[in-house]
Amino acid sequence: MRRAALIYNPASGQQQHRRLARVQAAAQTLEAAGIAATLIPTEAAGSAGAQAAAAVTSGHDAIFACGGDGTVNDVLQGLVAHAPDVPLGVVPLGTGNVLAFDLGIPRGPAAAIRKQLTFTPRRIAAGQIEYQGRDGNRESRYFTLGASVGPDALMLYRTHPALKKRIGIFEYFRQAVLFLLNHPYEEFQVSIAGREEKTRCSQLSTVRVTRIGNRIRYFTMDSGLHRDDFHALWVATPNLIRQGIYFLSLWGGFKWKVQGIDGMLCGELHCEVLPDQTYAHGLYAQADGEVLGGLPVTIRIVPQAFTLLMPPVTAH
Template identity: 35%
Template sequence: MLKRMLIIYNPVAGQRKFHKLMPVAEQILDEAGFDVTLIPTTEEEKSATAIAKQGVLDGFEIIIAAGGDGTVNDVVNGLMQASKQVVFGVLPVGTTNDFARALGMAKDPIEALQIIAAGEKIKVDVGQANGQYFINNAAGGKITEITYAVKESMKNKIGRLAYLVSGISLLPKLAPKQVRITYDTGVFEGEILLLFGALTNSVGGMEKLCPPAILNDGYMDLLVLKKVSPIKLLKLLASIKSGAHLQSEDVLYVKTKTATIECDTSLNISYDGVYGGETPYKLAVLPEKLTILAEATRIQHRLQK
């Protein structure tokens, strides 16, 4: 009996990459024994979330997000809100594809489809924050706004350079925020430039930001960049490649199951690069909450044994 698979795809992601891939995708998955249905997202906010929830109700056994991190986040939210759990999959055809990188998913969409078709499964943690869900990271601070401020049209024109252009424009506005962060083993109070509650090692295309992050250990890696001068900031950014930033006195880095963030003024947060509101907010980890199609041998160093 064929397994019913729903592919929710973003028709404009990655320079409309999935449109070109669609006939090959159907062929590979049909030959692997899947009954495939394709549904595009729309311009309506959170359309992929609604489609995913309905897909569970309609009896699909596997639901795939074909797009970038925003599409992945929307689909995950739909699955987590559904009445029962189904198998999830990611086809990376977006601009940055952070979660797909952390998952060890092939960059080549054809190879990624073959991994999906193979049907190997792992369990991964899911983050929860103020009634919303994330699968890669929650991020706060002015500079993190670039992830949801960049227009789709710009990403389609110049790809990942769009984030660099927007990041440069935000640097003059990079003002510190006074916060109180409560985590499992302590409390931090002070001025910060940004923070991450990361479930994976890949943030903004940087796979060295939280290298110790494990996909299914029940913890998030809390990384907080304290207030520093522009020169120190540049040095810290340069040290990410070697991982030395984690030992800096200007960085708070701990593993925690929960974190509560409070701020005297507004502090925006994003979940997997999607705008998620302002403080206060509480982050929590739901251990191994989602079953996902992935090749474990490609990500062994990021999985709990």
């Protein structure tokens, strides 16, 4: 690594002057290690991918996404399409920093850079989701963490941007409470590659990372960024008590079997609406915390899609 670009959203989050100072601290840490650093503010919503590709064209040999998981996802689009061999690093500054947490990257910008200077570039798979865009056309997007269809995507869709900016993660909690109080149980159909039986469910999540949560409390999945698959989890019960028991068991590290909730490792699946089901609030898909569109949805693994700075593999 000789020349790194640090891409950040200057308009995101609270206290924007502090955000710039943190990006500058990350750049200074790189320069202290003998690596030239360029700060690149995003120009518009969704521009980070094209700007990452342009930075590579201009001679940068590493890209650091400075922000939350949404910023990482934007940058990922440009690297997968144009520079899959250029390593992606993360400076966690956002509301959600699931990827940084899974990789063991500290929240402080200087500490995050120093940690990743000990990491190894590794070519890994990405997830890809194809969905129905809001204009009716088929679209696709890559992801690192996971993608889902159902109530969690609807909650993200309803998240109020101004409140999220002001109260952060508590806006997600507010939407979760509103959902539990008001949302009806609505099913769709899932077909998993290699599995003859089709599944009816109300929520489908695919997960690529191993650890989900935060440094205070998290739960682990069978998935992992080093794998060429994802963990698919579906909810096929309207019983909120069963759902609560299952997710509490995950949180406690037990992974209890609960009727109506199941999962498996797989590499591709397809979701579609049921002709006998009405959808009062619509069905939405999301990837890496960004709401995308509606059904039909196909989620698959793309092997060797991009390069990520990852902790060195330890011999057993």
